[in-house]
Amino acid sequence: MGAPDWHAVGAVDALTDGQMQAFQLDGRRLLLIRAEGRYFVVDEMCSHEDYSLALGCIKGSRIKCSLHGSYFDLASGAALDEPADEPIRSYPVKLEQDRIWVRLD
Numbered sequence: 890m891g892a893p894d895w896h897a898v899g900a901v902d903a904l905t906d907g908q909m910q911a912f913q914l915d916g917r918r919l920l921l922i923r924a925e926g927r928y929f930v931v932d933e934m935c936s937h938e939d940y941s942l943a944l945g946c947i948k949g950s951r952i953k954c955s956l957h958g959s960y961f962d963l964a965s966g967a968a969l970d971e972p973a974d975e976p977i978r979s980y981p982v983k984l985e986q987d988r989i990w991v992r993l994d
């Protein structure tokens with residue numbers, strides 16, 4: 890197997906701070922998020938129940954699930970509050986050639 894590929898997922902000015910956009914790549918449901926001047930790509934679905942985090946909101950560098958209120962750290966994916974106790978996945982992101990790139994390992 891070769892090294893994982895980087896995928897272009899948008900222009901560097903695609904979103905403003907606090908915005909997110911759901912998309913699908915390689916059969917995965919993902920969220921592109923801009924928070925505190927950085928871009929993040931994380932799993933769209935909450936780790937607690939099958940519920941879209943796109944319905945939640947961005948607070949600083951965290952995303953809040955609107956169903957039961959758990960927060961997740963956007964950089965690490967860690968669940969910061971109950972009831973969620975499993976992380977979501979946060980994927981490597983880079984900005985290059987005026988585009989946002991994500992790597993799905």
Ligand code: FES
Binds near residue numbers: 936937939958972
């Ligand atoms: S579904 Fe997200 S915290 Fe329960």
